[in-house]
Amino acid sequence: MDSSELTVMIGLEIHVQLATKSKLFCSCNTDYQTAAGPNENVCPTCTAQPGTKPFDMNAYAFEQALRIALALGCDRMRDSVTMQRKHYFYPDLPANYQRTSTPIAEGGSLAGVSITEVHIEEDPGRYDLKTGIVDYNRAGVPLLEIVTDPVITSPDHARKFLEELRAILDYLGAARDVESGSMRADANLSITGHNRVEVKNINSFHGVFSALTYETSRQKNMVKNGLEPERETRHFDEDRDITLGLRKKESVDDYRYIPDPDVQPIAITKEQLNRINASLPELPRKKMERFRGQYGASDDEAHALCMELAMADAFERVAKKVDPKLAAGFMRGTLKKQLNFRSWNFAKVAQKEQFIIDTLLLLSERKVTDKVAEKILIDAMDGKAGQKTASQYAESAGLIGVQKSGELAEIIEKAIAENAKAVLDYDAGAAKALQFLAGRVMAMTKGRADPTTVQELLKKRLSK
Numbered sequence: 001m002d003s004s005e006l007t008v009m010i011g012l013e014i015h016v017q018l019a020t021k022s023k024l025f026c027s028c029n030t031d032y033q034t035a036a037g038p039n040e041n042v043c044p045t046c047t048a049q050p051g052t053k054p055f056d057m058n059a060y061a062f063e064q065a066l067r068i069a070l071a072l073g074c075d076r077m078r079d080s081v082t083m084q085r086k087h088y089f090y091p092d093l094p095a096n097y098q099r100t101s102t103p104i105a106e107g108g109s110l111a112g113v114s115i116t117e118v119h120i121e122e123d124p125g126r127y128d129l130k131t132g133i134v135d136y137n138r139a140g141v142p143l144l145e146i147v148t149d150p151v152i153t154s155p156d157h158a159r160k161f162l163e164e165l166r167a168i169l170d171y172l173g174a175a176r177d178v179e180s181g182s183m184r185a186d187a188n189l190s191i192t193g194h195n196r197v198e199v200k201n202i203n204s205f206h207g208v209f210s211a212l213t214y215e216t217s218r219q220k221n222m223v224k225n226g227l228e229p230e231r232e233t234r235h236f237d238e239d240r241d242i243t244l245g246l247r248k249k250e251s252v253d254d255y256r257y258i259p260d261p262d263v264q265p266i267a268i269t270k271e272q273l274n275r276i277n278a279s280l281p282e283l284p285r286k287k288m289e290r291f292r293g294q295y296g297a298s299d300d301e302a303h304a305l306c307m308e309l310a311m312a313d314a315f316e317r318v319a320k321k322v323d324p325k326l327a328a329g330f331m332r333g334t335l336k337k338q339l340n341f342r343s344w345n346f347a348k349v350a351q352k353e354q355f356i357i358d359t360l361l362l363l364s365e366r367k368v369t370d371k372v373a374e375k376i377l378i379d380a381m382d383g384k385a386g387q388k389t390a391s392q393y394a395e396s397a398g399l400i401g402v403q404k405s406g407e408l409a410e411i412i413e414k415a416i417a418e419n420a421k422a423v424l425d426y427d428a429g430a431a432k433a434l435q436f437l438a439g440r441v442m443a444m445t446k447g448r449a450d451p452t453t454v455q456e457l458l459k460k461r462l463s464k
């Protein structure tokens, strides 16, 4: 059997840290990345000292969880949520159980992927296997887990889903570290009709794609060779971009879930949901639709512009100053290409907004060509333009004015003198000869001239 005919089904469990100041069941600071040292942001509660009880659940964290669930389109919201203890023994877990809620919401879908459920839980601490150091600064940080149905059909599909999820989280500002692409995910993957394999320990946006690509081809190859993938949990090794067998899968029973007697069930009211729904911002899908209608953006342009809120907002300001279609094409094409090339998000060049506007104005006035506009942008991104405006920089770098200064007329004369045969061909009616001469002129101006202007001037000159 050709392995490309085998179909794969993927489900994801995505963990995002909610953007809150304090932990889920105590008032410790959640900012473990900037903590002075290990075990600085801890208290008796989040280190599970004997006799301690959790505080009331962080209401702000719960509200963020509800906002995300509603933004994902979850239509089956629960009336109340119970915290459970999920038991396992590992040094990162001081209580030997993790508090994790029953589902907050079900239903919803994104990029054609249906959401099984969403629940809230506590992040464990961090245990460094190499040094044996346990750091509880992260223990108790509020986490949202988003579980999808196993309906993702390829690593690429997973990437599209995650891209949209990331955009929603970015718009809501409800999660931490969304821009940097840091997120944790577990995946389950099976070839239709074969055993399901779990992949744990995926720690980045890009990692999901790599892990799924590796695992898809590993399982397809096994099945193609008449082997059955083992039902197991595998670990993703990000440095090597491979997955490794870790342990045989434990079943849900092994976690011995019990309701946590220390935490009261949390009610979710209709009023609360209505209030949150009314306060949600315009979400990526809606914005894309509006960009298509209001600015005439293509599907591709609307998608590229709306996957990051900072970029969508910048586009709308740029579109007030220059032709929206020109702006959409330039930001989707030239700018996005340069951002991707550097693995940057738009936020990194947000302070260059005026520079982008000025570049587009030069372009629309045909003072620079597409190629020059791209070069100006690249130079600005690389810091070569300093504090100069786009026109000051283009002027100083000799990228502008070739049409006005009479320099172009001189270059045309030179091209004609050097290519006498092409001129004769043109006179004899060979249209291609004009293209050839225009190409020579463009090369001599190093792409600074506008191709249409060059053609017009050449035609005029040759008809004399």
Ligand SMILES: [Zn+2]
Pocket (backbone or CB within 6 Å): 023, 026, 027, 028, 041, 042, 043, 044, 045, 046, 047, 140
């Ligand atoms: Zn604490």
